Amino acid sequence: MPAPQSSTHTPSQAHPGGEVTAAPRITGVDTARGLALLGMFSVHVYGAFTDSGPPTPAWMLAGGRSAATFALMAGVGLAFTTGGRRPVVGRGAHAAVAVRALLIGFVGLLLGYASRAADLDVDVILAFYALLFLIALPLLRLRPRTLLCLSLALAAAAPVALHLLRGVLPEPGFDGDPVLSDVFVHPLGLVSDLLVHGDYPVLAWTAYLCAGLAVGRMDLTSKTVAKRLLTGGLALAAGAWLTATVLLRWFGGLRHLWRAEFPHTPWRDARNEVLWDTPDGSTWWSLLSRAPHSTSPFDMLQTLGSAAALLGGALLLTRCPPARRALAPVAAAGSMPLTLYCAHVLLLATGVLDGSPDLLYGLLVAGALLFAVCWRRYVGRGPLEALVAGGAKRARRAAECPGPAAECPLPATAPPASEPRKPQNP
Numbered sequence: 001m002p003a004p005q006s007s008t009h010t011p012s013q014a015h016p017g018g019e020v021t022a023a024p025r026i027t028g029v030d031t032a033r034g035l036a037l038l039g040m041f042s043v044h045v046y047g048a049f050t051d052s053g054p055p056t057p058a059w060m061l062a063g064g065r066s067a068a069t070f071a072l073m074a075g076v077g078l079a080f081t082t083g084g085r086r087p088v089v090g091r092g093a094h095a096a097v098a099v100r101a102l103l104i105g106f107v108g109l110l111l112g113y114a115s116r117a118a119d120l121d122v123d124v125i126l127a128f129y130a131l132l133f134l135i136a137l138p139l140l141r142l143r144p145r146t147l148l149c150l151s152l153a154l155a156a157a158a159p160v161a162l163h164l165l166r167g168v169l170p171e172p173g174f175d176g177d178p179v180l181s182d183v184f185v186h187p188l189g190l191v192s193d194l195l196v197h198g199d200y201p202v203l204a205w206t207a208y209l210c211a212g213l214a215v216g217r218m219d220l221t222s223k224t225v226a227k228r229l230l231t232g233g234l235a236l237a238a239g240a241w242l243t244a245t246v247l248l249r250w251f252g253g254l255r256h257l258w259r260a261e262f263p264h265t266p267w268r269d270a271r272n273e274v275l276w277d278t279p280d281g282s283t284w285w286s287l288l289s290r291a292p293h294s295t296s297p298f299d300m301l302q303t304l305g306s307a308a309a310l311l312g313g314a315l316l317l318t319r320c321p322p323a324r325r326a327l328a329p330v331a332a333a334g335s336m337p338l339t340l341y342c343a344h345v346l347l348l349a350t351g352v353l354d355g356s357p358d359l360l361y362g363l364l365v366a367g368a369l370l371f372a373v374c375w376r377r378y379v380g381r382g383p384l385e386a387l388v389a390g391g392a393k394r395a396r397r398a399a400e401c402p403g404p405a406a407e408c409p410l411p412a413t414a415p416p417a418s419e420p421r422k423p424q425n426p
Contacts, residue, residue, distance in 0.1 A: 028311070029314070031334055035310060038333070039066035042061075042066075044344070046058040054272055059292060072307040075215070076220075077212075078213060079216020080216055093140065094137055094399070097133055097392070105129075111177075112124055112178050115345060116175075128202055139210060147214035151304070154207035162281070163284065165196045173186040211307075215311065223316070225312075225315075230312030232309075233309030237303075237304075240290075244296075244299075245290065248289075254271070257274045257279060279291065318331070333368050335376060335382065340368045340372065
């Protein structure tokens with residue numbers, strides 16, 4: 001049942017003539033994206049392991065899951081901008097998505113210079129994100145069920161393909177995050193990095209995008225859909241995690257990974273690393289890993305489930321007015337993730353408060369939430385989001401009407417931004 005205007009809202013809708021118009025945002029979607037953003041901040045500030053050896057709480061809780069949620073939410077957003085539950089896919093939509101991808105990739109490659117100069121251990125995701133958008137172009141017409149099946153198939157099979165391809169394709173000819181000059185100096189290395197060798201290999205991470213596209217084609221104002229996302233996501237995450245644990249602990253997986261990854265480290269000291277450090281993929285046993293960013297089938301499935309559960313939980317939680325008001329700053333941050341993501345990388349690159357992670361994380365969170373609330377209230381869309389959306393809108397119009405503006409027919413009168421809303425029980 002549609003939500004009241006003060007809580008959750010419908011995604012974009014289409015004019016009769018094919019043009020897509022923006023409708024009010026869905027609070028739960030922005031909240032899930034905002035929580036993923038804060039989780040990514042924590043991983044980048046606290047790192048993977050403490051000085052004494054154990055993994056950090058940030059790595060155990062948000063490692064891999066935050067980035068996976070970002071990728072899934074990219075698919076949700078892409079579904080919204082191409083018509084939501086009633087897809088409007090044509091030359092204009094393809095042009096808009098392609099320009100959106102190019103602009104995000106351009107920003108990401110520029111951000112790579114700051115990351116390389118400061119030698120950050122951040123692994124900027126935006127260039128990978130952009131390629132995901134381009135790969136999504138032929139997927140926009142698929143039905144949600146087909147997209148979900150494709151997502152699960154990729155999560156299970158793509159890690160095996162990556163293991164094979166990494167032994168065949170040469171390593172990229174650069175260290176660190178990709179930058180703009182790599183497009184001209186190392187074009188093949190850049191493609192190899194984005195598809196196979198990088199930290200977010202697009203060949204496998206398309207699974208998250210497909211799942212997000214499927215979710216974005218559903219009625220996210222429905223309480224039933226939110227419950228299914230929460231329960232189904234939790235079941236998938238728990239099942240993948242427990243299966244990997246059984247194979248690692250009872251069938252020798254841990255020992256095999258230890259011999260391949262840490263042959264000169266005593267077992268007592270290496271156990272945490274084997275469980276939680278990303279394997280280099282030198283052995284087939286790495287496909288049993290459940291470590292963050294290991295890109296094994298079990299890592300892919302449990303992070304995919306975690307992302308879906310987070311979105312479902314956020315959709316349910318924001319149906320309750322007190323919770324929605326409490327989470328409003330997080331939702332505001334989630335409405336401008338590109339701006340805040342770039343800002344946090346630039347701040348980390350300055351090296352400020354390097355020795356005080358608690359203070360640094362507090363500064364990042366407080367600054368992001370305060371900026372987002374103020375900017376959204378007094379300006380609206382985030383600055384980088386407005387830049388990308390403006391470019392996509394112009395590309396759509398140019399593709400739909402390539403002739404002079406005077407010769408273009410006026411679009412049909414737009415229908416209301418959403419159907420009449422009825423009260424709902426939170």
